[in-house]
């Protein structure tokens with residue numbers, strides 16, 4: 049242990065800690081901007097400077113190691129002035145769009161400007177202006193708002209291992225962005241949205257599709273239906289002051305009814321159907337021994353990652369669509385038939401924890417109902433929360449309502465899809481029972497190789513086993529695939545979720561908070577949300593997809609059998625090998641859709 | 654190097670014949686680079702020597718063959734002024750904008766060149782003969798204002814003798 053003094057107070061901390069950590073122990077707040085412990089520690093922005101007795105210059109607290117007897121001052125006029133200068137310098141090259149910015153009231157730069165009482169900027173100079181990239185159906189980049197903290201670079205390269213961003217150009221014109229400052233559509237961006245979660249400003253944010261939904265709700269000709277993803281029920285409450293992980297299913301349904309949706313359905317029903325389809329596919333593959341391991345396909349960011357970087361694994365991807373798209377295809381066929389509604393009048397909305405789902409819904413092959421798009425519009429949790437607020441509703445005070453039939457009831461299996469390991473467990477519950485005729489106890493997966501991914505063995509009792517593995521984050525998926533391809537590991541069933549912090553509970557479309565300076569703390573908060581899902585699963589009468597009476601009805605009256613002819617047509621899909629980089633740029637060619645090359649196939653919204 | 658490495662290179666379809674001829678040589682450089690684990694800067698330098706500049710197609714080829722993200726390659730290229738993403742003319746003219754040259758009127762020289770050649774810095778004339786660039790101090794302040802043509806220094810340049818210099822390199 050090391051003893052040091054900060055602002056006259058003694059503190060003890062373990063060796064290797066930074067001055068920033070020691071100050072935190074004393075509840076002394078040192079502002080940070082670029083620092084995100086564990087992911088991005090460049091010591092670049094210098095907003096965290098402190099005075100170290102004996103050092104000539106001020107030092108960044110996020111980078112400076114503690115030493116025995118060290119004496120630190122964090123709030124001398126000189127220190128405060130230096131910090132203020134850093135902020136002013138950043139503001140002098142920043143557009144003053146706060147009122148209309150996606151990050152308004154949730155921006156670290158804005159918060160610092162307030163904390164330091166900045167009322168005018170003395171430094172006046174040229175401002176960098178870059179075009180906004182809004183060609184991706186998922187993310188918007190506004191490089192003029194970039195403060196070059198490097199967080200997006202490191203999250204995309206270090207955690208997700210997709211490597212979209214780097215620092216471009218040098219000197220005053222430098223900015224973080226994709227090569228050539230291209231549109232994200234010209235890159236292999238998998239649209240996971242993790243960069244959105246860490247960007248301290250409004251330079252990276254989700255595409256806003258709220259207006260499309262308002263328009264549909266206003267249109268009396270339209271029959272507006274909405275499906276809510278598993279993870280929404282445990283996160284939307286956060287936007288209304290509830291603790292992360294609080295289950296607010298009934299309130300969510302009430303809010304959606306009051307917004308004017310004609311039917312409110314549960315996407316977990318779609319997840320139950322996915323379990324049936326994917327489970328049967330797995331049983332068929334186990335039988336034939338072909339194309340194993342089977343990889344899950346319910347995360348569109350993972351699917352795009354696989355298509356882009358491991359096209360050789362495409363035959364291993366389950367051909368089953370994600371719950372969102374399974375649901376979408378069924379709403380405009382099965383539901384339309386049952387309710388005797390003209391499918392073309394249905395406006396199908398989904399609310400997802402995810403920005404990749406926006407991209408997925410826009411893939412051109414996602415139109416098996418023959419109605420242009422199976423899912424017309426996708427909202428993130430954050431967008432839905434904003435709509436509820438705009439309508440003047442406080443979700444936390446609403447009474448509870450049940451989902452509508454026939455697509456509103458789900459088993460516990462469908463509910464746990466929202467958290468890492470959930471898809472694997474839900475599928476194995478059904479597969480195990482179909483094969484052995486007995487119920488499966490909890491699926492126990494053990495963490496391997498640090499915390500990169502988990503694996504486990506399910507004993508079928510008759511000498512056969514299923515080897516399963518679960519990875520979250522595409523960086524970890526790479527490690528798993530490398531192990532698989534080198535022959536070091538051997539699996540039958542692999543679940544991959546692109547979002548590293550707990551899967552969809554930590555998705556890029558979830559309520560977004562600025563102000564974190566530690567990746568781990570951010571992750572812990574997301575993982576806390578998953579506990580709500582486990583609780584929801586426990587509270588369900590049916591915990592296995594095949595026991596869901598509404599799923600039974602669907603197969604009896606419409607689909608006939610899992611992975612049968614009708615399911616294959618409506619609920620299964622194919623994948624394409626994607627070119628990583630495009631020869632011609634999309635930027636400035638928005639209208640020229642004929643020139644969209646293969647790499648962007650299915651991506652034009 | 655990243656895990657992108659093993660990805661099979663996707664055949665580029667470029668209609669640029671000039672580049673196509675050079676792909677064989679680039680392949681050689683990249684193969685050697687892989688064996689020797691050369692630094693990215695060295696590799697890009699060698700490739701630029703072959704092609705003359707580093708256009709998009711070439712950067713993508715380097716990225717895919719070496720399994721280095723394009724963002725990293727572009728970042729390096731756009732950071733170092735020794736790399737150019739634009740083609741150069743047969744004669745590349747660099748006008749010194751260092752302090753000594755500037756006070757002696759190198760901006761006027763630059764303007765004159767822009768007018769004569771009808772191009773901006775970073776561009777090439779239509780006939781491919783001349784390209785124009787600005788540079789920092791080239792270490793010949795005694796001769797200010799200075800311009801370099803393919804590395805050859807011309808001192809005490811002024812508005813009047815710009816045309817003369819261009820003529821001597823065969824401007825029509």
Ligand code: SF4
Pocket residue numbers: 187203204208210211212213236237238239240241242243244
């Ligand atoms: S969305 Fe994901 S893949 Fe795309 S740039 Fe952001 S972090 Fe990288």
Ligand code: SF4
Pocket residue numbers: 193194195196197198199200201224246247248249251252
């Ligand atoms: S885009 Fe955002 S996260 Fe990326 S460097 Fe700029 S400010 Fe930081």
Ligand code: SF4
Pocket residue numbers: 239240346347348349350401402403404405545546547551552553554555556557
């Ligand atoms: S893990 Fe979930 S939230 Fe993240 S990209 Fe995949 S589907 Fe979306």
Ligand code: FES
Pocket residue numbers: 079080081082083090091092093094095096097108109110111
């Ligand atoms: S330098 Fe410490 S937070 Fe940026």
Ligand code: FES
Pocket residue numbers: 749750751752753754755789790791792793794795797798799
């Ligand atoms: S300033 Fe032009 S050569 Fe030095």
